[in-house]
Amino acid sequence: MKPLLQAAALAAALTALVPAHAGRSCETRPVAAESLERGLGLAERTAKALDASGAKVVVLARAGQDLSRYGLAWSHLGLAYREPASGRWRVVHKLNHCGTALADVYRQGLGEFFLDDPWRYEAAYVVLKPELQQRVLDALVDDRRATRLHTPAYSMVAYAWAQRYQQSNQWAIETLASAVEPAATDRGRAQAWLQLRDYRPTTLRVNTFERLGARITAAHIAFDDHPNEKRFAGRIESVTVDSVFDWLQRSGLGESPRVVR
Numbered sequence: 001m002k003p004l005l006q007a008a009a010l011a012a013a014l015t016a017l018v019p020a021h022a023g024r025s026c027e028t029r030p031v032a033a034e035s036l037e038r039g040l041g042l043a044e045r046t047a048k049a050l051d052a053s054g055a056k057v058v059v060l061a062r063a064g065q066d067l068s069r070y071g072l073a074w075s076h077l078g079l080a081y082r083e084p085a086s087g088r089w090r091v092v093h094k095l096n097h098c099g100t101a102l103a104d105v106y107r108q109g110l111g112e113f114f115l116d117d118p119w120r121y122e123a124a125y126v127v128l129k130p131e132l133q134q135r136v137l138d139a140l141v142d143d144r145r146a147t148r149l150h151t152p153a154y155s156m157v158a159y160a161w162a163q164r165y166q167q168s169n170q171w172a173i174e175t176l177a178s179a180v181e182p183a184a185t186d187r188g189r190a191q192a193w194l195q196l197r198d199y200r201p202t203t204l205r206v207n208t209f210e211r212l213g214a215r216i217t218a219a220h221i222a223f224d225d226h227p228n229e230k231r232f233a234g235r236i237e238s239v240t241v242d243s244v245f246d247w248l249q250r251s252g253l254g255e256s257p258r259v260v261r
Contacts, residue, residue, distance in 0.1 A: 003104030003105060003106055004092070004104070004105045004106065004107055004143045004146055004147050035115070035117065036115065038121045039111070039114040039115040039116075039118070039121070040111055040114075040115070041121075042114045042118075042121045042122070042123060042260070043109075043110035043111045043113070043114045043115075045123075045260050045261075046060075046089075046110055046114070046123045046125075046260045047089055047110055049125070049258065049260050050080065050082070050089055050125065051082075053125075053127050053258075055082070055127040055128070055133065056081060056082050056133045056134070056137050057079065057080070057081045057082075057128055057132075057133040057136045057137050057140070058079075058080050058081075058125040058126060058127050058128065059077060059078075059079060059080075059125060059126045059128065059172070059176070059244065059245070059248065059254065060077070060078045060079070060080040060091060060113070060123065060124075060125045061074040061075075061076065061077050061078075061123065061124045061125065061241045061245070061257075062074065062075065062076050062078075062113065062114060062116070062118050062122075062123055063075055063118055063119045063120040063122055063123075064076045064116060064117075064118050064119060065119050066119045067240075070202070070204055070205075071242075072202070072240055072241070072242045073124075073241075073242060074124055074240075074241035074242060074245075075119070075241060076093070076168055076169065076241065077093065077168065077169045077172040077173075077241050077244060078091040078092060078093030078113060078172065079091070079092050079093065079136065079140055079172055079175065079176065080092075080110075080125070081136070081137050081140045081141070084137075084141075088109065089109070089110050090107055090108065090109060090140075091107070091108050091109070091110065091112075091113045092105065092106070092107050092140050092146050092175075093105070093106060093108070093113070093168060093171075093172065094106070094150065094166070094167075094168040094171040094172070095168065096154040096156075096168075096220050099219060099220050100154075100219050100220060101153060101154050101155065101165075101219045101220050101222070102152050102153070102154060103152060103154035103166070103168070104150075104152070105146060105147050105150050105171065107146075121261075122259060122260065122261050123259070123260040124241075124245070124257050124258065124259045124260070125257065125258055125260070126245055126248050126249070126254040126255060126256075126257050126258075127254060127255045127258075128248070128253060128254045128255075129252070129253055129254065132179075132180055132253060135179050135180055136176060136179040136180065138179070139175065139178065139179035140179075145178075145179070146175065148175075148178065148185075149166075149171065149174045149175055149178055149186065149187050149190060150166070150171060151163065151165065151166035151171075151187065153165045153166065154166065154167060154220055155167060155220065155221060155222040155223075155225070156220050156221050157204065157206075157221055157222070157223065157236050157238045158170055158222075158225060158238060158239075159225040159226045159227070159236075159237060159238065160191075160201035160237050160238055160239050161191055161195070161201075161237075162225040162226075163187045163188065163191075164224075164225040165222060165225055166187070167238065167239065169238075169239040169240060169241055169244060170238075170239040172244070173194065173199065173239055173244050174187055174190040174191065174194070175190075177190040177191075177193045177194050177197075178190050180253070181193045197247075197251050197253075198247070198250070198251065199243075199244075199247045199251075200243060200246075200247065201237045201238055201239055201240070201243055202237070202238060202239075202240040202242065202243045203235050203236070203237050204235075204236040204237075204238060205234055205235065205236075206234050206236045207234050223236065245257045
């Protein structure tokens with residue numbers, strides 16, 4: 001898989017060989033036959049469901065981690081679109097490099113998207129309003145526009161209204177905002193538009209011990225972009241799949257989420 005930002009550079013040939021995961025550390029190990037079969041099976045079922053939906057663009061989620069302790073069902077978002085020429089589904093999404101604090105934006109097929117050792121072999125997607133789909137599609141097929149709001153500095157719990165870091169779901173919703181609203185040409189404007197449209201991030205309850213432990217042991221987790229009064233109170237406001245799905249439905253920008261099992 002090749003980072004979109006490096007598609008025209010020789011470095012892409014090297015970085016494309018480095019595993020990348022959304023918010024998880026990397027372990028170099030062969031893919032088990034059962035995992036391969038289940039991942040490809042989920043990709044096939046998802047492709048059929050997306051074809052049947054009649055959509056050109058959807059917001060697609062996977063359950064890469066168990067976040068049930070926070071009341072969350074899904075962990076990672078991608079923006080999926082149907083290629084106009086081939087009819088195949090592709091996913092544009094952001095991944096950090098092997099537990100590091102750096103990330104890139106990738107374009108993958110559904111098979112690759114679901115071969116990342118998920119917690120549950122299930123998917124969920126939201127079909128965007130028809131009048132928005134072409135705008136988002138135009139942005140996703142253009143490497144420059146798809147990466148315009150990308151910030152390489154990564155934190156899995158990045159503050160929803162700051163620009164120091166950017167996590168995967170945050171890139172997805174900000175890129176969506178930029179595609180829908182022409183005036184949202186940078187991250188600050190995209191976040192202002194999201195606030196205007198009443199997007200509400202998830203408030204994660206994380207105590208001091210958990211924050212210190214995570215910051216010391218994981219390079220891809222940082223809390224210093226959160227306002228002190230919220231951080232010291234253990235209120236970590238970040239972009240989650242569940243909050244994005246809720247907002248898309250509440251705002252009328254998308255339909256109800258559909259689950260693929």
